[in-house]
Amino acid sequence: MSKKMVLIDGHSILNRAFYGVPDLSNAQGLHTNAVYGFLNIMFKILEEEKPEYLAVAFDVHAPTFRHELFKEYKGTRKPMPEELREQVPVMKEVLQSMGICTVEKAGLEADDILGTLAKRGEKEGMEVALVSGDRDLLQIASDHIKIRIPKTKGGKTEIEDYYASDVQEAYQVTPVQFIELKALMGDSSDNIPGVPKVGPKTATDLMVQYGSLDNIYAHLDEITKKSIRESLAANRELADLSKVLATIHTDCELDVTWDMVRLQELFTPEAYTLFKQLEFKNLLSRFEEDAVTQNDQKETFRMTSELSDAEEAFSAAEKAGKAAFLVLEDGRADGDFAALALASAADQIWIFIPQGFLTKEYLTDKLKNLVKKGVKLSTFQIKNQYGYLESDETERFFDVLIAAYLLNPLKNDYSIEDIANEQLGLMIQSRQQLLEKLSLVKASQEREEAFREYAGFAVYTIFMAEPRLREKLRETGMEKLFEEIEMPLTRVLHDMEEEGVEVRPEELKAYGDALVERIEELEHSIHKQAGEDFNINSPKQLGEILFEKMQLPGGKKTKTGYSTAADVLDKLAPDYPIVSEILEYRGLTKLKSTYADGLAAYIGENNRIHTTLNQTITATGRISSTEPNLQNIPMRMELGRLIRKVFVPRSGYVFTDADYSQIELRVLAHMSGDEQLIEAYRSDADIHRITAAKVFHTPFEEVTDLQRRNAKAVNFGIVYGISSFGLSQDLSISRKEAAQYIEEYFKTYPKVKEFLDREVENAKENGYSVTMFGRRRPVPELKSSNFMQRSFGERVAMNAPIQGTAADIIKIAMIRVWKRLKEENLKSRLILQIHDELLVETAEDEMSLVADIMEKEMKNAAELAVSLEIDLHTGKNWYEAK
DNA sequence: TGACTCACG
DNA sequence: ACGTACGTGAGTCAG
Structure with missing residues (x-):
């Protein structure tokens, strides 16, 4: 043929x-x-x-x-x-x-x-x-x-x-x-x-x-x-x-x-890596066959329930002085696990299945013993495994998840499979594939084999990737960031998640019920004015009612139809009662579904909510909060802010809440070295007012509210990576005026402009931005030939070092506050972080101690050219403590 | 699942 | 000529 x-x-x-x-x-x-x-x-x-x-x-x-x-x-x-x-x-x-x-x-x-x-x-x-x-x-x-x-x-x-x-x-x-x-x-x-x-x-x-x-x-x-x-x-x-x-x-x-x-x-x-990057998820399945057969490493993985095997493996690990471990939970119960995987050499891969004499307690004791003996341990997502380690020390721990994140914070998710591929050039079975196999295959032999392979490769990958990741962190100058900030923080976040925060279910319920009354009232009124019943929550239907049926001006905008976003409706609200009712309806339903109902679904034992604090999500180094998100509880509007009353400390405790005053602007003052801005902060007066006086050439005493508001917007704009368009949008002024403000601002603070230009220049040259503490954020958009993308890259290059440095600083503060509470044997606990704010559940007899600790540790978290200031309040709920 | 909207810093 | 402020997460609708 x-x-x-x-x-x-x-x-x-x-x-x-x-x-x-x-x-x-x-x-x-x-x-x-x-x-x-x-x-x-x-x-x-x-x-x-x-x-x-x-x-x-x-x-x-x-x-x-x-x-x-x-x-x-x-x-x-x-x-x-x-x-x-x-x-x-x-x-x-x-x-x-x-x-x-x-x-x-x-x-x-x-x-x-x-x-x-x-x-x-x-x-x-x-x-x-x-x-x-x-x-x-x-x-x-x-x-x-x-x-x-x-x-x-x-x-x-x-x-x-x-x-x-x-x-x-x-x-x-x-x-x-x-x-x-x-x-x-x-x-x-x-x-x-x-x-x-x-x-x-x-x-x-x-x-x-x-x-x-x-x-x-x-x-x-x-x-x-x-x-x-x-x-x-x-x-x-x-x-x-x-x-x-x-x-x-x-x-x-x-x-x-x-x-x-x-x-x-x-x-x-190589293709696998690329497909992953490009997110061709369904094309990846074509690799599966090869992935499983490509490596014969799995033949050396040993799965056992024998006590003697465990003895042998753990003493080998102790002798080696370093090991990788991974607890594989079966998801049935918290703290319950299906297996413990341990690696102390490339050919020493063990998977222990608790059974008979080989109990979970025995295995975790063995693990704790390794910690005690000073064995260096690496793992994946250590935050969820401190329960098995019982250690406050993080120096000898290495979390490959954290390392992978620092090396590229832009990824959506970090899995052991990705690390295997990127660090070892290995294609291994994913957890997803394992689960699929487990759900399909009935024969216990095959199920066991699939599990052995997954667990084995996972711990093998951690063990083998650790030195490479460590080396890469060193090469990129992020070793200190990793060891002194991110790893200790894993320990802090573990405690914060476990601690949780108490809410009052009845009050939450009452709050929701009060909303419903008004929501129904508004719904009727809106439908009546529209002349028909429709779903107000559907932007599509709402747009058609407002801009087609009722012929309101200012239609057209998005791809899919009319924009009904708040800034569009705000303009119409004064002239059309239906619009202001829609805005109110929106606000109330948001409060009801996201907060009143949303939070209620997460209330667990002791009326406490345990959020998940994610350390490997953001591009800039901030942490994020999910399930539920406790970093976006309403604050700006009074009605929403009232929700904070349902967040309460446990009996015998109060809340101590401290937030940094304009930490990002202070970081900017420091990083730019601008004498005027630094001096402005040293004078201890209202920074926005000072800026307004300088920018608008007005005596400090005579600065109007409007001038101050505008100056404040410019200050924000600078941090976001200023553009005259963005500023004009925010202030509802012409682009020309906005450009003038910016020009005056840069004349006032010349080194700020030099700094921002320099950051963009450096990011263009290096391909990434970097914070004071060495955290990197890649900015690939700067290379784009597309104007819009490139402009975005420039703004990111200006913002990332500032936002990122502020994130670094509060992480340091968290670690220090946590440590002090621990070392001084206090009952008080750090329970929440909201980017520039820390919330401590404080024992009543520790109030002044805690206030001292927070003030000292937050202010001294970094040594800047300007002082770091905080606002600290206490209260018997979160509303009062803010 | 993506688009939209809106809550926070 | 281009067309946006930076960073997140959740609920809802509609295909």
Whole structure:
């Protein structure tokens, strides 16, 4: 049987995919739809053809001979959209990662490369499938060269196939005649002029009748239609030129050998990494088979319930002085676990299943003993495992999750599989795959095997990745950040989560009930005014009612319809009672569903709510709070703020709440070294008022409220990465005015401008921003050729060092406050952090001690050019303590 | 599942 | 010419 070769027209298929696949992008904001679509088409073809050879051809965007020739005809082709352009290098990288040969050569069009390779293959006796999105290549079709044209229709890909006979059937001409057909009729998208007045219909008729261009001209006088005859006669040169342009070269010089285009294993670790980055989740399943079989490491994993095995393993770990462990919980009960995995060398991988004499207690005792003996332990997500360690020390612990986050804080999630892939180049079974297997497979033998493999690879990965991650942290200057801030913080967060915060369920319920009354009232009134019942919570329905049925001004905005966002409705509220009622309705339903009902669902034992504090979510280094989010409890509006009354300390305790005063602006003053700003803070007066006085050239005493408000907005804007547009939006002033404010601000604080410019410059050069404590935030957007994305990158580069440094500082404060409470054997506990605020549940007899501790540790968390100030309050609920 | 809206710092 | 402020999480709707 003859061998098969698949050739792909890179740009053409990428282009098809781009327009055929809905917009996709990954977490980093990179568009991926064209690459995704390309791969789907490619995989489909490969499955059908099962070829031995595969190559993808691309145009080089440099002037070529043919481009030179028809330069003057250019201009009809639209420029490639940025969203597509950025995917071209990604596409090439993906192909390279799968070992697929990409062919491009200056001076050659992709068509020429494809034509040449196709003919070469045919000569060697191959069957060739040539995949392209446009029909130019039909002239190459033969009995052994099949042109395949994919059509993406509503998600489904259908492929039209053309051998020579199919071309004949569809166009009534042979592939060779197809060239001259095109020369006659022209092709605007390919910049082939053609003969004026001759369209597809006439061209086909002519070719069918006379067979060739030369023969047409030989029989010019036979052509009956006068206008056509005259146009042909007058444009012989143009016809010849068109033919040259339309002809694909099949004899180009290419440095391509059959060896280079031979298809290899596509699903390589490199490709896996890329697919992960691009978030091609369903394409990843193609790697699964290989993932499981690729590594024979798993043969050395030992799963056991024997006491003697445990003795052996733990003493080996103690001797080694370092080990990786992982407790695998089965999710049935808190603190209950299905297995303990332990690794002390690459070939010392154990999975202990508690059974008989090998009890959980025995295993955790063994683990605690390792800690006591000073063994260095690495694990994944240590925050959830302190219960098994019973240690306040973190110096000898290493959490690979935290390390992976610091090295790239932009990822959505961090899994052991990813770490295996990125650090060890290994593809391992994921937890998801394990769960799937467990749900499918009934045979206990197989289930055990799957579990052994998962647990083994997990702990093996941690053990092997630790030194590499440590080295990378050192290389990037984040070792101290890791050891002195992030690792100790894991311990603090563990306690905070466990501690939780008490709420009063009855009061929460009463609060919700009070809301319902007013909500129903508003609902009736709104429906009455609209003249019909509709779902006020549906932006779609609401937009239609307001802007179509009721004809309110200021419609149109978003992709899906009218914008009904608060800032739009705010403008209408004074003139239309229904709008202000809608706004009130929105506010109340938000309070009801998110807070009254939402929080109630999380109340657990002792009326306490235990949030999850996530340390590996944000790009800037802040922590986040989920299930429930206790970092966005209402504050700005009085009605919402009242919810804070249901958050109470346990009996015999009060709340002590302390928040930093403008920590980000103070960080800015320090990092920029601006004498004026530093001096402003040393004077201990209202910073916004001082700024207003300076910026608006007004005596301090005479600064109006409006001036102060504007100055405050500018201060905020600076921290966010100022833009005149953003500021004008916020203040409802013209862009010009906003620009003036900013200019005056920079004149007032010149080093602030220098600082911000420098941060952008550095980030552009390095590819990342960095905080005072060495935390990095990559800013890939700065490299984008898209104006909007690049501007975003610039703002991020200005904001990240400031927000990130503030985050570093409060983390230090948290660790120190926690430590002091612990060391001084106090009953009081740190329970919440809200970015610049700490909440301590304080024993009544420890109130002044706690206040002292918080004040001292928060103020001294960092040594800045300006002092760090806090506002501290106590109260018998959170409302009062703020 | 993504878009929209809105709560916080 | 482009068209936004920085960082999060949750509830709801609609496809």
